[in-house]
Amino acid sequence: MAYDFASDNAAVVDPRVMAAITACNDGFVPPYGADELSSRLNRAYSDVFEREVMVFPVSSGTAANGLSLGAVTPSYGTVFCHEMAHIVGSEAGSVEFYSGGGRLVMFPGDGAKLGAAALDAKLKGFGPSFLHQMHASTVSLTQATERGTVYSLAEIGAIGEVARRGGLKMHMDGARFANALAALGVTPAEMTWKSGVDILSLGTTKSGTVMAEAVIVFDKALAEAVRFKHKRAGFLHSKMRYFAAQLHAYVESDLWLENARKANATAARLATALAATPGVELAYPVETNQIFVHLPDAVTKAFAAEGLNVRPWASSRPGLHRMVASYCDPEALVARVERALATVGKG
């Protein structure tokens, strides 16, 4: 059967998550988060993050990013981010919409990562006495990044320090948060508020839920704006129990880490096979479940012959492709890839 490496969002829902949804489909319960499952959500995630947090479920990563960034960025503010960030080219302006007129200020950075020094330099052009620019408000970094790499704790902490000194709020786009967590082997607390993160977009859809993402607020002072924007944008769902069920199942028994580790491991094995193939060149270190790789035609043809579909990725250098491993990739997939690559090696 054909297999497509396009994205981890093409995967099914983890059976344990589906079971949680089915289990809660029983009887009348109060709406708008007043049910028992939803009421326990803050508590459950406060345990995960070792600190009192507030959880705002939404139905997509775009919503999580727009809502969280819109809540911490005034309408006249800027969000500093890497030029490859999801909020730049994949969300049709969620930040501009939720902030009501804010602006993204993007810059490059090795490994798809924002550098603390580059941010610091950028901030020099902004200041209370120079109104002609907009207000320097927020920095957003993506963990794992849009190219599959991860920020180390030291890197996040350094950005957090620049943010703190510059009066910026710090946001993390964690669409693949669990994959980064698994890769670093650190705690959720260390990767977020202990490194300076004020607010987090926590993705769960790519690792096993139907469509549950969450804004996690570490700083209570930010909650008011999130609560009202969350409501008026349409995410205070009446049947909130079905969202809560997913979010509980996601972290119970470390489901999230288990699934993330599986996807990361598959990617690592694929990367090893790819790197060993003549003419193939990894574009970025493979640190989580995304692979960005330059593939010669021979490889894409061999893949096609094996029923493996890979997509070209827009780049100034032709031949770049993205391959994303999923938590539910069949065990045999790696062998199929190795078989295809072997035919190239022989050529």
Add this chain to the structure above:
Amino acid sequence: MAYDFASDNAAVVDPRVMAAITACNDGFVPPYGADELSSRLNRAYSDVFEREVMVFPVSSGTAANGLSLGAVTPSYGTVFCHEMAHIVGSEAGSVEFYSGGGRLVMFPGDGAKLGAAALDAKLKGFGPSFLHQMHASTVSLTQATERGTVYSLAEIGAIGEVARRGGLKMHMDGARFANALAALGVTPAEMTWKSGVDILSLGTTKSGTVMAEAVIVFDKALAEAVRFKHKRAGFLHSKMRYFAAQLHAYVESDLWLENARKANATAARLATALAATPGVELAYPVETNQIFVHLPDAVTKAFAAEGLNVRPWASSRPGLHRMVASYCDPEALVARVERALATVGKG
């Protein structure tokens, strides 16, 4: 077991809808609506509405109203609506948010219904030569209304005619669309575009889905704004198949009408029993599944004794309560209510 008449959104998901979700949870499929189920959505609803329509799934009624009204109302525009409309007091300003600065202009009307003549009179204060007001842009009516009544086709058509003459777009908040449809015994086409409706918020959550609502666009010219706002607000879900599965199941085999008829019938039986009870007075005709009724203390006490919970409803006249019947109310519920009321009758 205790029963609470608070709202139909406290109900479970219809087993047929849940089965559809489970059924689609199989294999990798393309994201963002490119899967097979999602691709068939426009076709399926075009059949239902006897006209080519575009369907934009969202996860709540607030999102549906905000998105649809925000797409047809410029930032400097007004939305004319009944003072009891959901967009007025229950959505924390979804219209102001999605329109980016629009305004609701509300007025009263018998039976919680906007009157064509009242709208016409209101429009006199707006006009191209009088800039000091805002632009007269849109009219929104709720079918069934917030008090459980329904607009007749003639009433909708009359408002549609005023809208057409005044250059207004016409929106219908159909959070309980199926209940109104069942009550009137007309077609979806007759109740919408044939009566002048340009865009519809179609609610399905209260009649059996998890959290699937949809914006239905009848006029292609409006689709561009809906598409972009839908995307940037965060409703172009990656795993769209799970939304599509619900929306397909909802109209297949007339599930929606069947469920709506059940809820309406339950409400009718409850209303009959209530109306026959001394001291009880129906505040509005019971035409769908919502009952607004003045209850003397004797009745609320008798209900409590039977484990039946009813909520007071904010009103200038004390004693008003709302009781909402659900499609999944148990058969025995009406008998319990009759039993409780009988004790009052004897008193």
Add this chain to the structure above:
Amino acid sequence: MAYDFASDNAAVVDPRVMAAITACNDGFVPPYGADELSSRLNRAYSDVFEREVMVFPVSSGTAANGLSLGAVTPSYGTVFCHEMAHIVGSEAGSVEFYSGGGRLVMFPGDGAKLGAAALDAKLKGFGPSFLHQMHASTVSLTQATERGTVYSLAEIGAIGEVARRGGLKMHMDGARFANALAALGVTPAEMTWKSGVDILSLGTTKSGTVMAEAVIVFDKALAEAVRFKHKRAGFLHSKMRYFAAQLHAYVESDLWLENARKANATAARLATALAATPGVELAYPVETNQIFVHLPDAVTKAFAAEGLNVRPWASSRPGLHRMVASYCDPEALVARVERALATVGKG
């Protein structure tokens, strides 16, 4: 020569203001408020208000209201105001625009005045635990009111106290601030921050400038939002000196109070003559320079014969007219009015 009582904004510019503009039209000076006149603006108005204030010049009252209310009201917030407020029906939604999606919550009140008790009652429907409404953010009162009456210090203070307890910011629309000041005989400090006002729209155009209004910020914490919105809306004018010249001239030698007293006095004399005329009825106490009066046809005809034009004012009771006295009304105007009224008295 015909005379029209339509509005005080039809008047010319005070010669002393025009002289100040001409006087500053000399030589190259730094732009954007860095010139000497602009630099002294905060100092001059801090003296006037007996407290350190920040002054943001704008070119209209609509801009002053939108900017100040938009700066203190979040996009998800409400502004409580009287239903006759200028922001309701005369600014095409300036508050919704500058706040980026806020909402006006209006209510009635005798003498076109908001009552502290009514505001208090209104606030009961809003609260941190009830998200379905919007956030209760701001109260705005107009001094002098849209019907020419004035709030006493006690009335302003009582509203200020409700605002303080409810966590609201307090705004004053002072389009005719000087007229109210002259009427009450109190200090600018007493009528504003000493009574709880956080931010003021100070009108000067109606009392003698070309088109200079100002947002006066009493609370430094509010200044950041004002500064950025002021800039991006387009009011950080390059040739700021010409605005500063007007605003200095306005308060120097008490020009503003002198002009306001003149206009008020003219209105008082007109009111006396009107009240003494058979069939004429003052709709509101005449406390500043605006007169709202029910005029029989005989009077409007007599006015017409004398070349005096008065405009009907929209009202449920026909015959209401507004007559506004200006600081530059010719001395002979009152005599003309008296002459016209005398012919009616005889009739």
Add this chain to the structure above:
Amino acid sequence: MAYDFASDNAAVVDPRVMAAITACNDGFVPPYGADELSSRLNRAYSDVFEREVMVFPVSSGTAANGLSLGAVTPSYGTVFCHEMAHIVGSEAGSVEFYSGGGRLVMFPGDGAKLGAAALDAKLKGFGPSFLHQMHASTVSLTQATERGTVYSLAEIGAIGEVARRGGLKMHMDGARFANALAALGVTPAEMTWKSGVDILSLGTTKSGTVMAEAVIVFDKALAEAVRFKHKRAGFLHSKMRYFAAQLHAYVESDLWLENARKANATAARLATALAATPGVELAYPVETNQIFVHLPDAVTKAFAAEGLNVRPWASSRPGLHRMVASYCDPEALVARVERALATVGKG
């Protein structure tokens, strides 16, 4: 006396403009543009532009750009512009504010000019089928540019052609429109709508008015959005006559062209002297009244000795300075510059 080349907005008001203001300061006239001078504004500028146009006076260039771009760009739309455009770094986000959430998409271009081919290439990444980007809505070009160069009619027309094919609206930031007009020796019609421009920010402040800029609308269909945004932002001034007087005086007897020619001629003479000086290098062709020039320390010292102040301009290459010539520069100024430069030449 010291002289500062910082900007042409440091200049005084042309005596003829001041005379027009003083002349109209006579008697009561209707407000909000209903006076005689304002009523003639559309007619006067329709004559200038050889087509029926609508004129919306505002008080700054930022307002003109924000208002015009916000009116033609939906909240989900992008404005394509040169990375040096005024809207990028000098208006604190006027476009994001007035559009309610739009985005600037910037790119480089020789001579501070946007190229038609570069725009065409950029548009490839946008399209109706690729929602993840925002909507491609508008192109904005600055004439004369931010570096003093001018687009030829052919260059404007080529961009206009790309815009037309791509469905973009076309905006011109004409803060120094007259300077460009004088430089090219073409008609206002040729430089705007005949080359594809839909809407124009017409600057007049730098060439002799107090603070009058105007949005000029060539396409009637765009006027509605401009009218309402113009009103609610606060630019429908009550005493509109004083704006109208300036805008009439500006084009009467070709005052604008006369002043622009003077400033351009002064710049040309300065450029000639600079280019002949050892170590001095013009960074851009001097085509209007702005000079961007690399100055060695010897020159800035010689200037200082002569009382001539020049400002460094942010650039990756140190030593860049901007010198702006004004219509009211004294005749002797060029001689002073030549005298200073002569001392360097000798060194």
